[in-house]
Amino acid sequence: MSMKLSRREFIKASATAIAMTYAGLAVKPVFAKESELKFGRSQCRFCGTGCTVLVGIKDGKVVAVKGDADSPVNFGRLCMKGYKLPEILYGGGGKKRLTKPLIRQEDGSFKEVSWEEALDLIADTFVDNIKKFGPDSVAWYGSGQNTTEEAYAANKLFKGIIGTANVEGNPRLCMASAVGGYLNTFGTDEPAGSYDDLDLADCFFIIGANMAEQHPMLFRRVIDRKSAYPDRVKVIVADPRYTPTARYADLHLQFKSGTDMYLLNAMAQVIIDEDLVDHEHLKYCTFKKELGSSGELMNLEEFKEFLKDYTPEKVESITGVKAEDIRLAASWFARKGYSTVSLWTMGLNQRTKGVQLNCQVHNLHLITGKIGKPGCDSLSLTGQPNACGGTREQGGLTHLLPGHRLLANEEHRRQIAEIWGYPVEQLPTKPTGPAVNMFMRLEKGDIKAIWINTTNPAQSLPNADRYREAMRKAFTVVSDIYPDRTTEVATAILPSAMWVEKEGVMGQTDRRSQFIPKLIDPPGEAKPDFWQIKEVAKRIAKKLGRKDLGFETEEEAWNEYRRCTKGTDVDLWGATREKLKAHAGGVQWPCPSTDFDNRGSNKRFISKEYAKKVFGKTTKKYSTGYVTLYDQHLEDKKLEGPVNYYGTNPLHGEPKGKALIRAVNAEVDFEMPDKEYPYVLNTGRVIEHWHTGTMTMRVRLLRELNPEAYVEISPQDADRLGIKNGQNVRITSPRGSIVLSAWITDRAQPGMVFVPWFDENKLINDLTVDDPKSWSKAGEPNYKVCKCKVERA
């Protein structure tokens, strides 16, 4: 009962905050007198939407936050987490900021040391291991929350100075499958369109995403569009859970967990069978069997033949979705003369067939031509504020180099070595392994020393307890802002500055880069991660007799990184510091032009001529500058054709310039329920908390509203198992067991339970599956479907 009341209060507070913002009012709960405050423009620290915020400072402290009305991302709106940003800086819930470097002693306690002592110890230990066991004995595990400059400096240190490809990060756990999907389909990563498409779409196809709770500001744009044109606009939500997003939908496709590949192929089957195809757009596409570059090419007739086993009637019994609903969804998606945007997140990405699922969504857009036009896009939503910028674009994974380059490509290595000023031989030539594989090698002892930065793998890795032990045994450096489950197992803890205590650039979902300025000082001796990396790099380079990073400031690092992107599809040459600081909402790449008013490209893959045809114009004016509605890279490179899917990635293959519609066979996930473990365990986030709760659990309101993890159980399953609301329930998987309080709700599908992962005291990831066979083709673990049993505790 108390949970119900507090949730009511929370929703009322959200409604109040948004209504007041729209009415042009300051939001009272977080504001001092505005006239006393100095406001600086920044970006929200939480999800991958990248809401632009104005941060109010008084006496060196952040005391207020409001949405930036000039922002093309959020138009002044913020969600409740955004409004509570000030509180993440100042501790709470029994935890204070880390303010001094700490080194673990033999008895397990931590001793405060000077920065000099900590940095020397880290550099000495890393170099000793490199000399004794080779460069692959050390590793970096970063984050989609590092700034791009931090991620770039770390990438250069590990791949450039040390010469190891052991560079991974938590975006591997959330976005790798999306990358694989874009590469396999378009030959290049990241979406074609922009958030602007949400304001023009006639159909929203939301699959595997609970936008109402996890991307609330983007969902507001969906609501605005639907409210303005209630009959014209259709919202389809495909999700095994009956989430608030699903409740809002015109049509909820509640498929059985793990069967969505069948659903997506069935939608394609209907579109082709009923000839809802855009034959003109098919000129820019071709069909190919399965993933990768080696599959056979097909034609439309062969693709139609391939789909004949996926009629809605045939897949109804597998998916649990009525054939008529699949037909209706396909017909809304493909309506001629109307526009469609698809949106998804972890429900597709964190899956054994995550890459194929991404490709299947792209397929629907390509066969219907719902891409490259106003209100049309296949838009993968990001979970973290800089997973796109710092990791995907910058190359913060083992197989990548800056500017969407590949480590295994000799020419790409040569280009980067030249910019970095190192001999090309110094760079590794092959990727090592994805994130979980890196921790497996840590467990095995092949990796002796690891630096974990701005992330909490002891709570977020699948089968996490296994890797906590591995981290405890190795030399583990952890840079973070608060004590968490990972600092517990660290050898050295470095106190970090966060958000507006340091400066840097972050890149979000729709190819957008925004600048975060330093507005206040960090507490105690906490230092920016960029400074930490630079200082360790200096020491390691000296000991190895190699040239160091070669830059001192974040701005110098950014300018060098811009050079890495110049002329590539992810061209950020035009994203000067001056422009990033001046424009609310930043710039969208490709942005080759340094012209102050040019904010980059709104759409990729389309020519100026084609943009004029479909938009009736070629630029769009914002209050602070212009964005071009066509692909500046395509024009710059003089790529042929009005639409050019210009990929050069080996995963894509021939023919160049065309997108690939992938004929992928439907399969269920690796670990499906069986007799012993008859339920599906699904995990995810909640509206009140973000990721492992390191920041949101410091905010009193959010902590009180949702203090601990619980398990969602369907009324049917609860009835059958004799479980009452609030009763303790034991969830057991082949890897572990946990006791949680039951929330009996129609959010959960019969046969499936859902547990959030924000609670550091109830670690649901001790139960999730880490078997490499359960990972997607892109090395992403499966957090959405693993088997479990459910009992009264």
Added chain:
Amino acid sequence: MNLPIAGAVVVPMPREEKKVKSLLKKLKGVEIKGVGSKGIAIVLEAKTTEDLESISKKIEKWNCVIDFQLVYFNVEDIK
């Protein structure tokens, strides 16, 4: 859960702000949260979504109101 709650901005016709505020105060389930440069911020609360929509429609139809924008809408009771 049954939580039909919404946030909205009511934009009065010129010189009608007082009248709109007085009408809003008479409506059950409506709280005025403040008056800004772009309108009157209100929160609406009702037993069902239908009731919420009915209040919204009522406000929308007032002659003294030029615009009614629903800016936050919690939909947890919709089946």
